[in-house]
Amino acid sequence: MSIEVLDPRFDAEPPYWRELRARAGLRADWAWEVLRQQAWCARTPWALAVLLDGSRPRGMVGAAWVGSRTRRHRFVVSRRGGGIGGLDLRAPGSSSFPSWWFADAGTDGGVRRLLSEYLPAMRRLFGPGLKGALIRQLPEAAVPAVAGRWRWVRETEPIARIDTEAFGCRDDWLETVSRRRRAHLRKVFAQVEGDEGLAVEFLRGEQADAVEVAELLRINEVKHRDVPIVPLPQFVGYLRRLLAQPDVFVLSYRDVETRRLLGATTVYDHPQWPLARSWSAVEVEDGGRPDLYFHMYGELVRWAISEGKRGVVLGKKMIQVKTSLGAELTPQYAAAIPLR
Template structure:
């Protein structure tokens, strides 16, 4: 489905289409995180249940928009991978970020306060309709902000609030203590105690930084413990694969908070970070269960490490993702509403 046509726009399938020559520059301009790296997109697409499309809109010789989506049609089964075909006859588009449920799966140059929701309907949807034909019946857009709801609401459209996203604004913090001083006394004391316990324990080593040397197979096995806890949707996400993580870990804008066994080097827990000039995302967290040698309270400590790193790195703020919303509030996070919209295509 590649090919730039008369309108100049491209609908790309990373399984088959090579990386566009402008991709690195576009990623930087649009602030797209590591999961948008083309080689990462390609591996993910081959590991997915359904075809994954990346649409690039062009205007005046420049790229003015990019949207990631999955084609969801029949048959879609839990243990099925995408075939070699480029799509199905009847289905819909699930517009979402390639590998994060905390940020939108699109970017438009000069987007207004609605975050590009109007562009999504006025520019992207007609293009996909023309490329995919009458079999395209619905558009599901996730990670909509409150300002974009009015743009997508309407007759026969279903708009629902989903889980809030936790965000910590780091403005005014010059140290970890500045941040903890804003928390409730009980939470502040708890974080200090956990940090002191970990620092004094020779059996636990903490590393914050690049993951280029990490073992992707070990990380994939670890991450499945967390994915098994969240089978709360009809078709759960596929687990992370070693090949995907190998490509992801090789990206310079992927970091991790790793907790290792001080004696064996075994990975006890991992917080995966997608870096960004202003707002990095804590993409995922997983830890060994206690009965398999895991340590207590690392889940709380990873947020302390993330905030400390963000302050040292001069970030504007941090995106903590979904789940455990009230706990994140106790860490000083603002809970930002997000919405999803199902839009029939006529």
């Protein structure tokens, strides 16, 4: 078994990448052209390690190099991480799924292989300056594999998802939520769907205007500045490449008269569990419509049912709202692993 470490900024797409993406169920944010743009827009260098059995890929791991030169207002400049730092194992576009996949992952999701194969290989590559790794999106079954002396393991925000497999229509889903929430949703659906001045559409990403969507998404990003490192704004170049992927959709809300985009969420398609990634809407006082956020969930459920999906992944944040909509929560953990 060998390991090939790639930098999407400089390295060409490997001939095996599209097949590997399909086998691993990696969504649109893992398309090579999207990875390349994301890597150039990042604060830190990003390395993709692929485990190969001959020429056949058997696993992959994505991680950012976080070193002493990392700053919230500085962008990546070096070809590869260097000096003293650590690896932050995180997915490139969404925090709802791990940044690794193994063909024979086992019950721990492949975490033991991260420890026994991946991290030693990266230590050989980066040298003694690699002091540790932060592994995010750990499943609960992997916690025993990472527990130990000098290791820090904590539960993080859970992932919400709505299972739609048993539903034949949106009303079937509504019957599973509380009476109070059901009455509220029916009022919202009637209000939005009766608004003749509002167009609601499920579009392929390529039909959306990347500049328009980026401007809208930045409204929501301004609200979430309560974290240690403020998220970077949506870059149009990244969003343009993402929306061009055949497995990306946009649920949009548009004013019929002015043609202004009032609300939108991006959806990364998947054979079983599509992901609702980014949502934003114009505030009512600025010309938006009330309760589009709740209507959006109804449309996601309707779409997932019509497309024969197992369900839809809603990601993190707003957990109380999402559970009131019938979402199930999957716990996630993070582990800091020192390397000596």
